[in-house]
Amino acid sequence: MKMFNHSNSTWVRYSEYEWKQDENGKLYLTACADAQPAIYDPLKEYQQLVLDALYIGRLGMKQEQDDTEIQSEIKDFAEKYGLFGLMTALPTTPSFMDYEAVYLSKNRFIKKETMSTEEYLALFFPFDKINVVKRSVESLWNIEGNNMMALAMTMSDRPMAVNMSFQRQYAESYEWMKQVFTDWAFNSTTVFLYYNDYDRLDEDYKQLMRQSIRAFDGNAPTYHIALLEHPTLIWDFHSLLLGIQMMLSFMLTDEHNPLRLCKQCMKPFIASRPSAIFCSPRCKNQYNVYKNRAKDKDE
Structure with missing residues (x-):
């Protein structure tokens, strides 16, 4: 896709992830204790990234799901591309640490419109709590470990919450991740069937499919232009989830490929x-x- 020829972005992935259960038996994916972080550009491999995501989503769409297989595929996906960054994808702004509370966009996972910052952070740090003190709109974050400090300094242009989602203690729920993958696969299948079976569908069903795909939205990533070897479009993905969703949207509407x-x-x-x-x-x-x-x- 030509629009990505002179574009780049950055995200963080760890060398190894593991599934862990919290005290209530809920399953999370998190970086291993000795895993090493690496910064990469998702746009360099966006087509394979989207295809890998849709493959996992189609596994999730099967009526007889094999959770062991899906969990293995999600773990492999994270080791290739990192976690979704759900923590910064769901609020109305990725800079939610600058506000007194977290204000949430409409989403599948949290019904509340607002939550305290401490309550919200606990959803993504279920094992080792992150060392942060919140007083009204002010936040004090004590970063532990030289590697984590170096990573935060490297990504210092990002909002605090995005940097927090790059820390080793950060974790994402299996059920939430599986639902995201499944939603992407469902929507891409809807697009395919709408045009492939158009003449055989009645108008009510077509309208249902149009409404379904209309729900395929989210907070758009921001961008700026950098004068590098050539003018380069820099996408500021505050979550990999929204980045993938944007890439998938462009791929679904590509007329040539x-x-x-x-x-x-x-x-x-x-x-x-x-x-x-x-x-x-x-x-x-x-x-x-x-x-x-x-x-x-x-x-």
């Missing part, structure tokens, strides 16, 4: 041309074989 679901295996793929409907020659051959067999059986 659209995101498609293979007509044979239903695997997401990037079409090499607008008319492509199969992810590989193998799937095309399998589809034609099954189609011919069905035709012979009818005759």
Whole structure:
């Protein structure tokens, strides 16, 4: 996609993650104690990132879900791309540490419109509490560990809460992560079916699908232009979740190399041309074989 040719962004991923249960048995994904952080640019691999996310989402859409398989895939995803940054994706602003409380956008996970900062942070630091003192609009954060201090200094241009989500103690709920992946896969499937089956759908069902995809929104990332080797668009992703959602949106609306679901295996793929409907020659051959067999059986 040309708009990403001269663009970049930064996010943090750790070398290893693990699943841990809190005292109530709730499952979270968090960085391992000895895992090392690394900064990378999600836009350099955005197509594979989105395809990997949709693959996990389609696992979540299956009626008979294998949580062990999904958990393994989510862990692998995090080690490639990092956690979602749900903590800064849900509030109305990623700078919520600058306010007396956390004000939340409408979302699937938290029904409250506002929460105390301490109560909100506890949702994402269920094991080792982050050392932060909150007094009205002022916050004091004591960063522990030289590596964590170095990471925070490197990312000092980000809001405090974004930097906090890069710390090793930060964790995200399995159920929330699985729901995000599943929502992405559901919406991409809705787009595919809407156009593929358009002539066979009644108007009421079409309207339902339009309403479903309209809910596919979120806080848009901000950007600025940097004068590097050439003018470069710098996307300020305050959460990887919103970054992926933006990339997916552009891929779904790309007229030249659209995101498609293979007509044979239903695997997401990037079409090499607008008319492509199969992810590989193998799937095309399998589809034609099954189609011919069905035709012979009818005759």
